Amino acid sequence: MTSSREKILSSVKANQPALKPLPQLELPVDVNLDPVENFTLIATNIGSRVFPVSSFDEIKEAIAKLFLPGRIVSSFTELADIAEIRLTDPDPHSLNDVNLAVLQAELGVAENGALWLPEDKMMQRILPFICQHLALVVSKKDIVRNMHEAYQILGNRNPGFGAFIAGPSKTADIEQSLVLGAHGPRSMTVFLID
Amino acid sequence: MKDHAALSEEFNIDEPRVNWHDETLWFIRQKRDRMAHGIPEWEWLRETASQIKNNVLSNLSAYLEQFEINALANGITVHWAADAKEHNEIIHSILKKHQVERMVKSKSMLTEECHLNDYLTENGIEVIDSDLGERIVQLGKEHPSHIVLPCIHKKKEEIGELFHKYLGTAEGESDPQVLTEAARQHLRDTFLTRRVALTGVNFAVAETGEFVVCTNEGNADMGVHLSEVHIASMGIEKIIPERKHLGVFLRLLTRSATGQPITTYSSHFKSPRPGQEMHIVLVDNGRSRQLGREDFRNSLKCIRCGSCMNTCPVYRRSGGHSYHSVISGPIGSILAPNLDMKEFADLPFASTLCGSCSNVCPVKIDIHDQLYKWRQVLVKEGYVSNVKSVSIKTMTWVLSFPALFAFAGKSGRWVMKTLPFLVNNKLNPWYKSREMPVPPKESFREWYAKNRGSK
Ligand code: SF4
Numbered sequence: 143m144t145s146s147r148e149k150i151l152s153s154v155k156a157n158q159p160a161l162k163p164l165p166q167l168e169l170p171v172d173v174n175l176d177p178v179e180n181f182t183l184i185a186t187n188i189g190s191r192v193f194p195v196s197s198f199d200e201i202k203e204a205i206a207k208l209f210l211p212g213r214i215v216s217s218f219t220e221l222a223d224i225a226e227i228r229l230t231d232p233d234p235h236s237l238n239d240v241n242l243a244v245l246q247a248e249l250g251v252a253e254n255g256a257l258w259l260p261e262d263k264m265m266q267r268i269l270p271f272i273c274q275h276l277a278l279v280v281s282k283k284d285i286v287r288n289m290h291e292a293y294q295i296l297g298n299r300n301p302g303f304g305a306f307i308a309g310p311s312k313t314a315d316i317e318q319s320l321v322l323g324a325h326g327p328r329s330m331t332v333f334l335i336d
Numbered sequence: 337m338k339d340h341a342a343l344s345e346e347f348n349i350d351e352p353r354v355n356w357h358d359e360t361l362w363f364i365r366q367k368r369d370r371m372a373h374g375i376p377e378w379e380w381l382r383e384t385a386s387q388i389k390n391n392v393l394s395n396l397s398a399y400l401e402q403f404e405i406n407a408l409a410n411g412i413t414v415h416w417a418a419d420a421k422e423h424n425e426i427i428h429s430i431l432k433k434h435q436v437e438r439m440v441k442s443k444s445m446l447t448e449e450c451h452l453n454d455y456l457t458e459n460g461i462e463v464i465d466s467d468l469g470e471r472i473v474q475l476g477k478e479h480p481s482h483i484v485l486p487c488i489h490k491k492k493e494e495i496g497e498l499f500h501k502y503l504g505t506a507e508g509e510s511d512p513q514v515l516t517e518a519a520r521q522h523l524r525d526t527f528l529t530r531r532v533a534l535t536g537v538n539f540a541v542a543e544t545g546e547f548v549v550c551t552n553e554g555n556a557d558m559g560v561h562l563s564e565v566h567i568a569s570m571g572i573e574k575i576i577p578e579r580k581h582l583g584v585f586l587r588l589l590t591r592s593a594t595g596q597p598i599t600t601y602s603s604h605f606k607s608p609r610p611g612q613e614m615h616i617v618l619v620d621n622g623r624s625r626q627l628g629r630e631d632f633r634n635s636l637k638c639i640r641c642g643s644c645m646n647t648c649p650v651y652r653r654s655g656g657h658s659y660h661s662v663i664s665g666p667i668g669s670i671l672a673p674n675l676d677m678k679e680f681a682d683l684p685f686a687s688t689l690c691g692s693c694s695n696v697c698p699v700k701i702d703i704h705d706q707l708y709k710w711r712q713v714l715v716k717e718g719y720v721s722n723v724k725s726v727s728i729k730t731m732t733w734v735l736s737f738p739a740l741f742a743f744a745g746k747s748g749r750w751v752m753k754t755l756p757f758l759v760n761n762k763l764n765p766w767y768k769s770r771e772m773p774v775p776p777k778e779s780f781r782e783w784y785a786k787n788r789g790s791k
Contacts, residue, residue, distance in 0.1 A: 164387070254587075300544065308598050321513050
């Protein structure tokens with residue numbers, strides 16, 4: 143008996159048309175576009191709050207003002223006095239009570255307000271999804287114009303898991319009314335650091 | 337079994353609701369237009385996406401093998417399912433191995449296609465859909481009426497009633513904010529207590545063996561990262577060659593679907609987290625057959641954005657359920673006859689062939705041409721033979737709305753194009769009872785924008 147694998151592959155092989163070439167990806171880049179300005183505009187449009195900051199002290203001040211007290215987890219040693227910077231329990235369920243997670247994004251994308259967060263900067267895969275509020279810190283020089291540039295920089299790097307995250311979790315499934323805070327974070331804050 | 341015409345008539349009994357449905361979808365179509373117009377290279381993106389998909393279809397067997405090698409190297413278990421039955425059995429066997437009787441699932445039209453929920457329920461396994469829209473239709477014992485907006489046919493008051501009954505919200509509560517919060521609490525509890533999570537797949541990269549899942553709600557990630565076992569189900573056509581091609585598709589997908597620049601989450605799964613198992617099920621279920629149909633193989637380029645539904649004048653006024661197939665609207669009407677020509681013979685006729693679908697499709701599928709070609713095939717194969725046939729009834733239903741077809745150019749040419757088997761034929765039910773429509777001078781878009789809503 144041939145396995146389904148063989149059956150599918152031979153049927154695909156028999157039925158696929160003659161080879162067509164892959165197109166070139168010549169990246170269309172709008173050189174007039176200011177990445178940071180555009181990122182700020184679009185990220186705000188999709189429900190993120192964006193704050194340019196120059197130090198971690200400013201980030202701490204902003205956190206004190208923006209969020210109610212609660213469990214804070216962060217990968218930044220600079221935030222050790224306000225957050226847990228090491229997770230001792232490997233069980234993802236133990237993070238269900240996290241109010242705020244502060245993590246470092248590798249890059250941001252101006253055209254859609256998304257930020258790339260790879261697993262090695264997540265502490266735990268579940269953290270940026272299970273927290274009530276998410277804050278991502280990204281360096282201004284790491285804002286790229288579009289997704290083509292983003293993948294050019296990332297190449298094939300993926301430590302096992304990674305995500306583009308654009309804004310707070312949301313749904314419009316009930317009569318197209320937009321509601322923030324579907325299953326993941328209720329808010330998204332971006333700190334743009336010099 | 338009721339056909340598209342009969343189901344559409346049921347949907348049309350409540351006229352204000354039909355108008356509301358029509359307007360809501362048109363609103364999403366307009367959001368899509370604004371997004372598309374904001375990208376100067378939009379047409380370049382569509383053309384590039386289309387060419388990448390053409391390449392994929394022409395080299396699919398090699399890409400599948402390449403994906404398998406890389407996924408295995410990443411620590412993912414790869415399964416192959418020739419049909420829906422085998423897909424369901426594979427999922428069931430994984431659940432049995434882990435002695436799990438409850439599973440949480442995020443959006444996957446493929447599992448709908450395979451009727452996985454019914455199969456698992458019959459085998460004593462409880463499945464909870466975690467996408468809000470899917471959860472709503474699941475509570476209502478219905479199926480999604482739209483591939484991106486599963487409960488677009490439901491009013492908030494009806495959703496409020498379901499939530500009152502099943503989730504204990506206050507009677508009469510219909511505020512979307514309050515209802516969404518109730519669903520959040522209910523489903524968080526589900527995520528925290530399920531050991532197996534199933535997701536769909538938007539794109540799988542042959543070069544790296546990783547796959548991408550897009551959601552706005554974060555439900556796929558909540559399920560997966562709290563689970564011990566992640567199962568991903570994907571149709572074999574979801575493969576793309578290289579990682580950089582994701583840039584093209586992620587730029588197009590959500591702009592076309594909902595008019596957002598990108599979904600909130602585009603999650604790239606490459607390997608399981610330590611201690612977790614990750615399975616991927618590659619499903620054929622008629623796809624390799626469709627690949628061999630020269631006229632219809634392009635339908636396999638579909639990235640399931642739903643924009644052909646949002647723009648379709650027939651879909652908007654007949655509702656997704658009138659298509660009585662898992663994937664509704666124009667693209668569903670091409671995919672369904674591949675699975676069963678007899679059962680779905682009416683669907684290619686549920687269209688005015690206006691071409692709006694082909695104009696918005698982000699991967700440039702010639703949707704309306706394929707609908708036209710299906711009609712010919714179905715006539716030739718004998719599925720459309722007389723006035724009583726479902727196809728003709730569907731056609732007649734479509735024709736009974738001048739608003740849906742009057743734009744279609746010179747009427748004679750239009751009849752030739754749409755009803756090739758009916759011209760010079762006494763069986764033409766429409767010819768007998770109605771006058772030829774006078775074609776308007778404006779383009780379809782202008783005309784429709786002016787006349788929509790008015791009867
Ligand atoms: S056929 Fe095109 S427009 Fe329709 S859902 Fe598929 S990709 Fe979108």
